[in-house]
Amino acid sequence: MSSTTVQSGLARARRGVAPGGSGGRPRNNGLNRKSKLSAQTSRTYFWLLLTSVILLVLIHGYPLVYAGVQATHDGNLIETGNFVGVENFANVLGSAAFWKATQFTLIFTIVGVFGSWLVGLGLALLLRTKIPAGGTFKVLLLLPWVVPIVVSSTAWNWLVATPESPVPSLFRALGLGTPLFLADPTLAAATVMAFKVWVSFPFMMMMTSAALASVDNTVYEAASMDGASRFQQFSQITLPLIARSTYISWILMTIFCVNDFPTIYLLTGGGPVDATTSLVVLAYRKVFQDFQTGPGVAIAFLMTLTLVIVSVILYRQIRKSSVE
Amino acid sequence: MNAQPGQSRTFSRRGFLGLSAAAAAVPLLAACGGGSASQAGGGAAGGTIKFWDMPWAAPAYNDAAKKIVEGFSGNNSKASYQLIQWNNFYQTFSSAIASKTGPAVSTGGGFQAFQFEQQGQIAYADKVIDALKKNGQFDDFLPGVLEPFKSDKGYIAVPWQLDMRVFWYRKSLFDQAGVAVPTDWKSMLEAGKALKKIGAVGFATGSGAGNFIGNHAMIMMMVNNGGGVWNQDGQIDVMNDRNVEAVEFLLELVSNGIIDPAAVSYTTDNLNAQWKDKKAGFGLNVAGLPTRVGDTSGDLYVASPVAGPHGDKATIVFPNNIMMYKNTPSQEASEAFLTYYMGQIKELWKQKLMVALPVFKSITEMPEFASDPNNVKIVKEWQPIAKTFAARGSKLTANMAVLDGGQALSQFTQTILTGKSDAKTALKAFESGLQSVVKS
Numbered sequence: 001m002s003s004t005t006v007q008s009g010l011a012r013a014r015r016g017v018a019p020g021g022s023g024g025r026p027r028n029n030g031l032n033r034k035s036k037l038s039a040q041t042s043r044t045y046f047w048l049l050l051t052s053v054i055l056l057v058l059i060h061g062y063p064l065v066y067a068g069v070q071a072t073h074d075g076n077l078i079e080t081g082n083f084v085g086v087e088n089f090a091n092v093l094g095s096a097a098f099w100k101a102t103q104f105t106l107i108f109t110i111v112g113v114f115g116s117w118l119v120g121l122g123l124a125l126l127l128r129t130k131i132p133a134g135g136t137f138k139v140l141l142l143l144p145w146v147v148p149i150v151v152s153s154t155a156w157n158w159l160v161a162t163p164e165s166p167v168p169s170l171f172r173a174l175g176l177g178t179p180l181f182l183a184d185p186t187l188a189a190a191t192v193m194a195f196k197v198w199v200s201f202p203f204m205m206m207m208t209s210a211a212l213a214s215v216d217n218t219v220y221e222a223a224s225m226d227g228a229s230r231f232q233q234f235s236q237i238t239l240p241l242i243a244r245s246t247y248i249s250w251i252l253m254t255i256f257c258v259n260d261f262p263t264i265y266l267l268t269g270g271g272p273v274d275a276t277t278s279l280v281v282l283a284y285r286k287v288f289q290d291f292q293t294g295p296g297v298a299i300a301f302l303m304t305l306t307l308v309i310v311s312v313i314l315y316r317q318i319r320k321s322s323v324e
Numbered sequence: 325m326n327a328q329p330g331q332s333r334t335f336s337r338r339g340f341l342g343l344s345a346a347a348a349a350v351p352l353l354a355a356c357g358g359g360s361a362s363q364a365g366g367g368a369a370g371g372t373i374k375f376w377d378m379p380w381a382a383p384a385y386n387d388a389a390k391k392i393v394e395g396f397s398g399n400n401s402k403a404s405y406q407l408i409q410w411n412n413f414y415q416t417f418s419s420a421i422a423s424k425t426g427p428a429v430s431t432g433g434g435f436q437a438f439q440f441e442q443q444g445q446i447a448y449a450d451k452v453i454d455a456l457k458k459n460g461q462f463d464d465f466l467p468g469v470l471e472p473f474k475s476d477k478g479y480i481a482v483p484w485q486l487d488m489r490v491f492w493y494r495k496s497l498f499d500q501a502g503v504a505v506p507t508d509w510k511s512m513l514e515a516g517k518a519l520k521k522i523g524a525v526g527f528a529t530g531s532g533a534g535n536f537i538g539n540h541a542m543i544m545m546m547v548n549n550g551g552g553v554w555n556q557d558g559q560i561d562v563m564n565d566r567n568v569e570a571v572e573f574l575l576e577l578v579s580n581g582i583i584d585p586a587a588v589s590y591t592t593d594n595l596n597a598q599w600k601d602k603k604a605g606f607g608l609n610v611a612g613l614p615t616r617v618g619d620t621s622g623d624l625y626v627a628s629p630v631a632g633p634h635g636d637k638a639t640i641v642f643p644n645n646i647m648m649y650k651n652t653p654s655q656e657a658s659e660a661f662l663t664y665y666m667g668q669i670k671e672l673w674k675q676k677l678m679v680a681l682p683v684f685k686s687i688t689e690m691p692e693f694a695s696d697p698n699n700v701k702i703v704k705e706w707q708p709i710a711k712t713f714a715a716r717g718s719k720l721t722a723n724m725a726v727l728d729g730g731q732a733l734s735q736f737t738q739t740i741l742t743g744k745s746d747a748k749t750a751l752k753a754f755e756s757g758l759q760s761v762v763k764s
Contacts, residue, residue, distance in 0.1 A: 076418070076443060077414075077415065078418050078421055078440075078445065097731075157591065157593075157594070161532070161586065161589060161590065161591070161594050162584075162590070163584075163585075163586055180585060180586045180589070182532065182586070183585060183586040183587070183588045183589040183742070185742070188589065265533060266533060267533065268532070268589065269532060269533030269534060269734075270533075271531070271532070271589065271734070271738050272588040272589060272738045272741075272742055273588075273735060273738045273739050273742060273744075274731075274735060285731050286731075288412065288414060288415060289730050289731055289734075290726060290730045290731055290761040291414075291439070291725065291726060291730075291761075
């Protein structure tokens with residue numbers, strides 16, 4: 001580096017001008033240029049944003065608006081039909097089938113979210129310890145999540161559907177009778193929920209494993225020195241430190257459960273006698289089996305609204321846990 | 325030189341924006357573009373007739389049907405073949421018709437033509453019927469096959485195969501149980517009890533995900549007793565005495581364990597396995613059951629129709645049909661194609677590709693069809709007493725689709741199969757559910 005360059009650099013530094021800047025120009029001109037650049041940048045951002053907005057409107061907005069139109073009309077999949085206002089919503093909210101489906105969806109979601117979280121958390125904690133062939137176990141435990149739902153539902157059907165299936169046969173061999181897992185309404189609901197937990201726990205395990213990996217081991221060492229028990233370490237250190245990740249996984253799993261169509265439909269079709277009919281299955285049946293597009297879409301709208309509210313509540317919990 | 329990079333930046337930014345706008349416009353243009361269902365192509369004056377077909381049998385069926393379709397060259401037109409899966413087929417057809425990209429001619433659900441006719445999408449087939457009269461095929465139709473398609477405005481579709489429900493039995497299980505094949509409801513109950521003693525099922529059915537055999541069994545037993553869901557005017561009439569009697573009998577079968585207690589959740593695969601594994605002794609199913617379940621034992625036989633307590637004998641049939649749509653490059657070409665296709669379908673039975681029954685007498689007399697005694701028995705004994713879902717009326721309507729695949733019937737069937745209701749309560753709930761979705 002030459003001495004001229006060094007001196008020039010020092011001079012620029014004294015004047016507060018960055019390398020490459022003109023430095024010698026009046027301050028006013030610099031501001032104008034900056035302002036001009038800023039306006040140009042804003043225009044660029046505007047056009048870039050507009051493109052994205054157009055794409056979003058086309059991809060999300062149009063179907064949403066069209067669904068809104070269908071929900072307020074008495075048409076079918078081809079014709080819009082006559083405007084009926086909120087009649088479809090009123091009819092849906094006044095039907096016993098809707099509230100029965102809501103009740104099942106609620107229980108299915110609670111069991112699905114917390115059941116899969118508990119199993120996932122337990123396995124994530126187990127896999128954190130040094131067990132032989134831990135990596136292999138991790139891969140195997142991901143299988144329920146990786147296998148296509150059509151395949152796994154067929155496998156579950158084979159396991160439980162008939163009195164001669166392996167699981168009822170096992171129960172019979174143990175002297176526990178022959179439970180009809182898919183034919184009895186209560187057992188069918190329990191089976192569908194167990195299936196959901198089985199399909200979903202690997203996702204929870206992955207999320208929790210990632211969160212646990214970020215917890216510093218020295219925290220536990222310090223807690224041990226202070227005399228904290230294993231349970232105290234788990235409840236006072238582990239759970240609070242992975243709370244953010246836990247809330248996110250709860251939000252996602254809530255959305256997955258409420259919108260879950262294949263798990264239920266492929267295993268039970270919503271039966272027997274509507275015992276496993278969730279809101280999304282009910283919406284499907286309304287539109288494609290009863291050919292009542294308006295009420296079906298109205299159910300979908302109500303589901304979306306509920307999901308937004310639940311997501312906002314859980315998101316606030318995330319922010320709260322971040323602040324804490 | 326300094327200007328160059330600046331220019332380049334400006335160009336790049338504008339270029340990017342332009343490219344983005346173009347990309348954004350593509351789906352818009354695609355959405356607005358619409359398109360024709362059956363675009364003229366190949367330089368033919370009548371255009372290309374798009375024919376959509378369903379997987380009615382093993383894949384070999386679709387290969388053969390495609391060959392027939394591609395052999396069409398009448399009326400300066402040609403035809404193309406498209407296989408449509410049953411999953412969400414109504415949505416597939418509706419979306420395509422709404423966007424004017426649907427077929428010109430198609431097979432499809434048994435009541436699909438009536439649904440689309442109600443929505444003004446169907447082209448009437450009167451000229452095809454006239455052509456069939458001229459070429460002699462009209463007189464070849466089995467009795468009563470064509471009538472359900474005749475409306476005040478014209479023929480809504482043309483039937484091409486009959487999906488009939490008949491009673492099947494496994495002879496070896498009846499021999500083992502030492503009981504005769506049922507001829508009426510009373511003997512059905514007795515045979516069911518005897519079959520149960522040897523661990524077999526006396527009334528095999530199922531109402532699990534995607535299985536409609538249970539629904540059909542419910543309606544069949546009502547119709548078999550002289551009842552039905554509709555009255556002669558096509559109005560809902562579920563709470564009639566004959567229906568109550570039929571449902572009480574079905575509940576008796578359930579309470580005696582003659583209907584499998586797990587049947588309510590049986591999918592088609594579960595039910596097929598029951599037949600194949602020699603667990604099912606007697607039950608209602610489709611024509612061609614051995615082919616459907618892959619049974620080559622020669623031990624499965626079609627039973628004779630059973631008589632209800634008042635001596636009635638009847639079953640249900642779904643006359644599957646071919647329909648023409650208004651969105652076509654040429655109505656004349658659609659009609660020429662359908663007339664041609666009806667003249668060629670015998671090939672499908674000749675090659676033994678079809679599970680369902682033909683609509684033409686001449687096909688039922690072909691050695692390839694008549695060599696199976698079960699086929700002969702169905703044509704001779706069951707076809708003459710077969711009624712459509714419209715029974716006790718005769719006119720098929722779009723409401724039949726709501727009955728066939730709708731929630732009301734599924735829920736009713738599952739209620740009966742679980743045996744947790746009495747006949748009148750279940751029928752009342754069925755009627756109420758049906759009334760809430762059926763258009764009067």
